[in-house]
Amino acid sequence: MAEYIVKNGFVVDPVTGVNCEKMDVAVKNGKIVDASEAKKAKVIDASGCVVMAGGVDLHSHSAGPKVNVGRNIRPEDKLTGKVAAKGVKRMEAGFSVPTTSKSGYVLSRMGYGFAMEAAMPPLYARHTHEEMRDIPIVDMGALPVFGNNWFVMEYLKNNEIENTASYIAWLLRVTKGYGIKNVNPGGTEAWGWGMNCLTPDDPVPYFDVTPKQIIKGLIEANEYLRLPHCMHLHSNSLGEPGNYETTIASLKCAEGIKANNDFGREQVLHHTHLQFHSYGGESYASKSFESKSKEVMDYVNSAPNISFDMGQVTLDETTTMTADGPFEYHLSHMNHLKWANTDVELETAAGVVPFIYSPKTFIAVAQWAIGLELALYAKNMEKVNLTTDAPNAGPIHRYPRVIKWLMSEKARNDLLDSAKYGDKVRDRCYIGEIDRELTLMEIAQMTRSGSASCLGLSHMFGSLKPGMEGDVVVYPYNPETDTDDPEKIEYAFGNAKYFLKGGDLIIDDGEIISNGNKRTFWVNSKTEMTEQVERDVSERFKRYYTVSQNNYEVKESHYVPNPYVIEVESA
Amino acid sequence: MNTVVLTISKQPELYLETENITPDVFAGKSAEEIAALNVYEGNLTHTLGEYFTVAGGAGDTAADTRIEVKGDLTRVKWIGAKMTTGEVVIEGDSDMYTGAFMEGGKLLAKGNVGHFAGLGMKGGDLHVTGNAGNYLGAAYRGDWRGMMSGVLRVDGNAGSDIGTFMRGGEIIVGGDVDVHVGTHQEGGKIVVKGNGKSKIGGQMVKGDIYIFGSIDVMMPGFAYRENVDLEVDGVKATFEHYIGDLGERHGKSKGETIYGHLYKKL
Numbered sequence: 154m155a156e157y158i159v160k161n162g163f164v165v166d167p168v169t170g171v172n173c174e175k176m177d178v179a180v181k182n183g184k185i186v187d188a189s190e191a192k193k194a195k196v197i198d199a200s201g202c203v204v205m206a207g208g209v210d211l212h213s214h215s216a217g218p219k220v221n222v223g224r225n226i227r228p229e230d231k232l233t234g235k236v237a238a239k240g241v242k243r244m245e246a247g248f249s250v251p252t253t254s255k256s257g258y259v260l261s262r263m264g265y266g267f268a269m270e271a272a273m274p275p276l277y278a279r280h281t282h283e284e285m286r287d288i289p290i291v292d293m294g295a296l297p298v299f300g301n302n303w304f305v306m307e308y309l310k311n312n313e314i315e316n317t318a319s320y321i322a323w324l325l326r327v328t329k330g331y332g333i334k335n336v337n338p339g340g341t342e343a344w345g346w347g348m349n350c351l352t353p354d355d356p357v358p359y360f361d362v363t364p365k366q367i368i369k370g371l372i373e374a375n376e377y378l379r380l381p382h383c384m385h386l387h388s389n390s391l392g393e394p395g396n397y398e399t400t401i402a403s404l405k406c407a408e409g410i411k412a413n414n415d416f417g418r419e420q421v422l423h424h425t426h427l428q429f430h431s432y433g434g435e436s437y438a439s440k441s442f443e444s445k446s447k448e449v450m451d452y453v454n455s456a457p458n459i460s461f462d463m464g465q466v467t468l469d470e471t472t473t474m475t476a477d478g479p480f481e482y483h484l485s486h487m488n489h490l491k492w493a494n495t496d497v498e499l500e501t502a503a504g505v506v507p508f509i510y511s512p513k514t515f516i517a518v519a520q521w522a523i524g525l526e527l528a529l530y531a532k533n534m535e536k537v538n539l540t541t542d543a544p545n546a547g548p549i550h551r552y553p554r555v556i557k558w559l560m561s562e563k564a565r566n567d568l569l570d571s572a573k574y575g576d577k578v579r580d581r582c583y584i585g586e587i588d589r590e591l592t593l594m595e596i597a598q599m600t601r602s603g604s605a606s607c608l609g610l611s612h613m614f615g616s617l618k619p620g621m622e623g624d625v626v627v628y629p630y631n632p633e634t635d636t637d638d639p640e641k642i643e644y645a646f647g648n649a650k651y652f653l654k655g656g657d658l659i660i661d662d663g664e665i666i667s668n669g670n671k672r673t674f675w676v677n678s679k680t681e682m683t684e685q686v687e688r689d690v691s692e693r694f695k696r697y698y699t700v701s702q703n704n705y706e707v708k709e710s711h712y713v714p715n716p717y718v719i720e721v722e723s724a
Numbered sequence: 725m726n727t728v729v730l731t732i733s734k735q736p737e738l739y740l741e742t743e744n745i746t747p748d749v750f751a752g753k754s755a756e757e758i759a760a761l762n763v764y765e766g767n768l769t770h771t772l773g774e775y776f777t778v779a780g781g782a783g784d785t786a787a788d789t790r791i792e793v794k795g796d797l798t799r800v801k802w803i804g805a806k807m808t809t810g811e812v813v814i815e816g817d818s819d820m821y822t823g824a825f826m827e828g829g830k831l832l833a834k835g836n837v838g839h840f841a842g843l844g845m846k847g848g849d850l851h852v853t854g855n856a857g858n859y860l861g862a863a864y865r866g867d868w869r870g871m872m873s874g875v876l877r878v879d880g881n882a883g884s885d886i887g888t889f890m891r892g893g894e895i896i897v898g899g900d901v902d903v904h905v906g907t908h909q910e911g912g913k914i915v916v917k918g919n920g921k922s923k924i925g926g927q928m929v930k931g932d933i934y935i936f937g938s939i940d941v942m943m944p945g946f947a948y949r950e951n952v953d954l955e956v957d958g959v960k961a962t963f964e965h966y967i968g969d970l971g972e973r974h975g976k977s978k979g980e981t982i983y984g985h986l987y988k989k990l
Contacts, residue, residue, distance in 0.1 A: 227865065227866055228861075228864070228865045228866035229864050229866040229867035232867075238767070244767075356798060489973070490865075490868060491868070
């Protein structure tokens with residue numbers, strides 16, 4: 154494997170505290186090494202550029218059945234964003250739900266080396282893995298969804314943490330999953346009966362368990378299993394005006410629980426796309442709707458064991474897709490466009506709706522403002538992750554634009570000034586009061602070190618210290634001379650000049666020259682199945698599932714040809 | 725106005741995708757530069773010059789450029805697609821997507837065009853002297869934003885699914901049409917001088933459809949209102965006026981419910 158030395162760049166690395174210092178970064182045998190160890194290295198000239206570790210995306214959707222439903226119901230999404238094949242690079246297509254190839258190339262151009270598929274229905278794990286296998290370059294993992302799972306709800310009703318944990322360990326093993334995702338706890342199952350759970354205390358019909366019990370129980374099971382990632386929550390009442398109280402009540406479920414793992418992870422609860430959960434008011438009308446980001450952030454800033462990601466609205470036409478079926482149903486009745494909902498037997502459900510966040514409307518710009526406010530009010534940037542919940546709040550290739558808005562007050566004000574209801578948004582949200590501009594160091598925390606430690610991967614990703622994975626990205630942005638124009642930020646973060654992934658040169662002078670050797674990460678929890686769970690699983694498969702247990706397991710050889718297994722022993 | 729003449733010299737083995745044949749792309753280019761433009765056959769990239777002889781030269785601007793395409797173009801797609809100004813004349817039959825997503829200028833097809841002609845058209849003037857295929861002036865597959873503006877005139881017959889999701893502009897068909905006319909129509913005007921078949925105006929919520937000839941099967945969602953005297957595309961006649969599609973959601977304007985209008989010539 155070739156050695157590389159990245160010379161003369163402005164290195165930004167929150168873990169070692171290096172902040173825009175000119176220094177060299179060397180990669181040997183796929184790992185970062187001290188620059189003095191690279192003797193026969195090929196030189197990459199990074200002068201006048203920013204050098205960072207590979208980015209880590211802990212919440213986006215690029216593989217799995219609902220992504221594919223998005224592709225199926227939106228052939229028009231492929232009208233734009235086509236890029237012809239070139240050299241080793243395969244053809245790219247799609248805008249909001251890109252093809253598998255494009256997903257990998259877009260992430261690579263943005264300098265991302267790891268991406269988490271944030272919702273995998275266990276029954277469709279095979280499909281999810283097949284798509285992940287086809288996404289080039291980027292290492293990936295997938296989080297199976299548990300928040301509406303019949304087994305989980307029945308064990309948690311009786312507060313059986315051991316059985317819950319045992320079931321989770323089994324499911325992670327058979328689906329080759331990475332951690333615990335929890336979407337609209339109880340509410341998606343309630344939707345099967347035409348109902349929903351709007352607060353953490355609304356009981357799930359026919360199960361006699363509350364969302365609060367599910368959230369708390371899954372956190373406890375997660376820490377019981379000592380998993381690398383914390384419990385990953387999409388709480389109830391997503392997108393509903395006035396939902397911030399539900400959000401804070403859900404976050405409070407983590408109070409008093411301490412992280413228990415060998416991965417250096419401190420948080421026990423990650424709340425995803427918090428932007429959709431920080432609304433005040435009673436309707437979407439400009440005289441009622443208001444931002445409650447400050448109130449939510451006051452709580453988040455005081456809780457050391459919680460992290461979140463933004464779910465930043467990017468004001469684009471996109472495709473929303475979530476395991477929150479009831480939300481998608483409501484959304485389809487707001488915009489009267491096409492809609493698909495699916496139920497995944499015993500386990501979860503999902504919905505898909507195309508959506509336009511138009512800068513000409515009040516509500517879309519208010520949502521845009523709330524996302525940015527959350528990040529700009531945060532005290533510890535390691536606990537804030539930059540996402541668009543891609544493609545829900547915006548396509549994945551808009552991350553650089555979000556970075557621009559975070560780093561430049563001018564860019565934010567320009568947008569508000571050009572928006573029809575900009576003043577109304579300043580009036581109903583906090584955005585107008587904030588003059589904070591994030592630094593490159595803080596962006597690196599939000600996209601690298603923070604996300605890596607939340608996933609329990611800080612020993613591999615998120616830093617350039619020796620021993621880490623050889624993921625190094627060179628962005629064409631000069632922090633000394635390019636600060637005059639915010640557009641330069643957006644361009645740079647979307648067009649990496651060089652990108653080393655696991656020691657391989659993927660992008661050379663802006664051109665993709667390799668499809669890399671991507672790995673799929675999964676967590677093998679050694680916890681044995683309890684007798685109860687073993688009997689329940691076998692009985693349920695016979696009685697309720699349309700497939701047998703033999704047709705359920707994801708076999709590594711075909712579905713996960715290049716696995717990276719994290720072995721975990723529970724306490 | 726400067727003219728570029730393209731004459732097909734070699735038939736492609738597969739079909740040729742020629743999104744580059746527009747005044748916008750040709751403007752300011754010499755014959756050699758035009759011949760070097762990319763065309764696609766399957767997943768392979770070729771040059772225009774491999775399939776066409778190029779004579780003449782383009783004007784400095786697209787508005788000042790006229791393109792004549794000659795020969796058997798039945799395996800050539802996307803001629804004049806996305807053009808915004810200038811003129812294109814096709815002398816012969818062309819394949820799919822002729823004038824698709826056109827935004828302005830004039831496109832005259834002297835012959836037949838394939839399916840999806842004038843797809844998602846946003847403006848300009850597209851005139852076909854022969855017949856057109858299916859999906860004339862329709863929305864792209866899956867899209868809910870169909871033809872917005874412009875005039876699409878076919879002297880001969882057209883196929884099925886014309887004007888799907890149409891929102892504005894005019895489609896005039898001189899001859900007969902097949903099933904599905906103005907499905908989901910939300911504006912604009914469709915005139916059929918010949919006969920229609922079934923499913924005319926299905927799910928339409930706004931806009932007008934005029935049928936001069938017969939309608940095989942009327943949609944059940946349409947209700948007869950009255951007979952009216954109208955002048956449509958230069959023809960004065962009495963029409964039966966229907967509103968619909970009553971099975972759909974209809975908006976209101978100034979207290980009046982908005983319907984789609986279907987006129988059948990007596």
